[in-house]
Amino acid sequence: MTNSNFTTVTEFVLVGFTDYQDWKIPLFLVFLSFYFVTILGNLGMVILILMDIQLHTPMYFFLCHLSVMDACYTSVITPQILVTLATGKTVITYHNCAAQFFFFTFCASTECFLLAVMAYDRYVAISNPLLYTVAMSPGKCWSLVVGAYVCGLSGSIQRTTCTFSLSFCKDNRINFFFCDLPPLLKLACSDTTNAEIIIVLFGNFVILVNALIILISYLLIIKTIIRMKSSGGRGKTFSTCLSHLTAVVLFFGTLTFMYIRSGLEKSLEEDKVVSVFYTVVIPMLNPLIYSLRNKDVKVAFRRVTNRLQMP
Template sequence: MAKNNLTTVTEFILMGFMDHPSLEVSLFLVFLSFYLVTLLGNVGMIALIRVAVQLHTPMYFFLSHLSLPDTCYTSVITPQVLATLATGRTVISYGCCAVRFFFFTICAGTEYFLLAVMAYDRFAAIRNPLLYAVAMNLRIRWRLVMGAYVCGVSGAILRTVCTFTFSFCDNNQINFFFGDLPSLLKLTCSDTRHIEIVIVSFGNFVIWANALVLLISYLLVTKAILRVKTLGDKAKAFSTCAAHLTAVALFFGTLVFMYLWSGSGKSLEEDKVVSVFHTVVIPMLKPLIYSLRNKDVKAAFGKVTGRFQVSQSM
């Protein structure tokens, strides 16, 4: 097989949905509706937390920052999918693929760390409610959030530089709907063993380190809740963690399936379905998870919309 140097590779071909041409219109409408709901939900959550004074608490501060990478996360992937389904053009330039990979990795990495930070925040709130506002003052909140962003960007730089310094062979067809790491590694004709060890080891470290923080935080949360005397207070404490635990289970569950169960006999179609769920569906569900059973969010939304209606009628 003739091999091309990295500098001669100018484009990749996304093959993700080419094996289902009869479903292109249906898939376009589904992806479009998911994307619009995601934008509305996450941007709406950020705006509501910003304008509603009763939501100016540490928990909602972190939630607003979680909504930001969720919005960017799906915005990196979904417009490309929609353009492919609408026009049938499956070609993506090498530079565009690298840029999308970089920003996708930033959003994913930042989200890992933000979920861990939010678990610690729930522990601080339940362990000592009276000192919660002091323990999670604005300065500490910003430090935790900026730490999550720095870690996300650092990881993205490492993975992007390592991945796009490989040489690629004649085959530039990515059998996926975006340039993800496993699909790109399959195309390279370089000796990737050493760099792949670095990438995979770093990725596993990030996932398991954050999973450990989440596990320890919620073990301590459970221990603190069990010390609460009344059943009503216990139920209230558990309810404050339920939404976050649901989001964590969805996010890390699909992540483990995609990246850590590589030798479990999964088919490519299963990978595609789970990846769509991870990158498109979960960012849409999170605002619903955090708001549907949340009395504070419902009350704030009612107050803001009521204030808007009054201002419109005047």
């Protein structure tokens, strides 16, 4: 900034754990265990899908990319939390804060699109099973995944550019665990009206459009299931969607609570809890959700384990 009345911020101070000084060691152990389980579960899922040919189907192709996103975006946040708890280091440079914000936004946005793609995949598989492999060819699967990455990347560039084109002056204390949008906007010393309109509209657009795609896909799935004559077939068919539906409700529910609520309804402490849930807990739960109720994954795990144990 050129105005002499302000001092340009070159670093931020994360003070989200200020009120939890007596809980640093227990919190460190909890976050460390969550991070370990998250990385082990998601990378394990990726390796299992790659190693077992029976899982080389569109559904598990998309699940593989979802697991990669979960491992990546929790890795953007959790190590920062662990360093803060272990060393008491709360300072993050301006450029590192921008990078953390960019990669976190990219991974979260891409996950939104991937969940929508997976809902569409389930609709195609249930509504037209005989032509499923033709409709969801490898080329189309790759196009959908690349499209999800491109949309996530473009959204991240837009949100990061708008956020960090704002001026940050005297106050550099972020009352949060990481560089997220709401606390950053509160620190800006320039007019944030235009930036907030662009950021909020685009963010809501991403969430609402993908939620609409998922809703329409599941309404069509339910319509197809109702037409089935066998009640046993209905239950078996819908059970294949339960894991994905659970992941969708958890992820979109927390995003809606965090970013779509009006300002009057917002509570900083509630935002902190919710942010921990969708950045740390949900990425840990996803591989468990997709494996505990999935017979294909269990059988594939036993198959790969037996193969590795063979002399």
